Amino acid sequence: MMSTPDPQTLARQVGETMFAVDVASKDTMGMELLACEPGRALMRMLVKPLHLNGHQICHGGFIFTLADSTFAFACNSYNKNAVAAGCSIEFLKPGKLGDVLTCEGIEQTLSGRHGIYDMKVTNQNGDVIAMFRGKSAQIPGSVVPE
Numbered sequence: 001m002m003s004t005p006d007p008q009t010l011a012r013q014v015g016e017t018m019f020a021v022d023v024a025s026k027d028t029m030g031m032e033l034l035a036c037e038p039g040r041a042l043m044r045m046l047v048k049p050l051h052l053n054g055h056q057i058c059h060g061g062f063i064f065t066l067a068d069s070t071f072a073f074a075c076n077s078y079n080k081n082a083v084a085a086g087c088s089i090e091f092l093k094p095g096k097l098g099d100v101l102t103c104e105g106i107e108q109t110l111s112g113r114h115g116i117y118d119m120k121v122t123n124q125n126g127d128v129i130a131m132f133r134g135k136s137a138q139i140p141g142s143v144v145p146e
Contacts (some may be wrong), residue, residue, distance in 0.1 A: 039107030041073035058095030067132035
């Protein structure tokens with residue numbers, strides 16, 4: 001009989017398992033998963049020329065994707081499959097070429113199958129670039145086989 005890993009270890013395993021096959025976040029966007037803990041995740045992304053829009057600032061869709069990916073790791077951290085049921089974002093400052101954007105996602109509440117998570121995207125100077133709130137819904141299955 002296998003013992004169940006502690007919540008911290010399980011969350012890390014979930015993060016590693018998901019990130020290994022996350023072509024969008026890892027390979028396309030160049031994101032790094034820095035931490036996956038119960039109800040929390042931390043990701044980072046360097047703003048490259050391919051992320052710039054017509055104003056020569058980071059396209060909002062890429063900032064959204066960083067926040068959405070962080071949200072995914074935070075809400076799946078308990079090894080119960082979860083997807084976004086809705087989300088919103090507020091853009092507060094532009095991301096610029098060469099900026100290192102870090103997103104921290106923290107669970108605000110988890111009730112039954114639904115959770116609310118807040119993501120804060122900051123640059124290397126600690127300036128808040130965007131705030132994102134997501135609502136998760138658990139679906140059948142797990143990330144790491146139980």
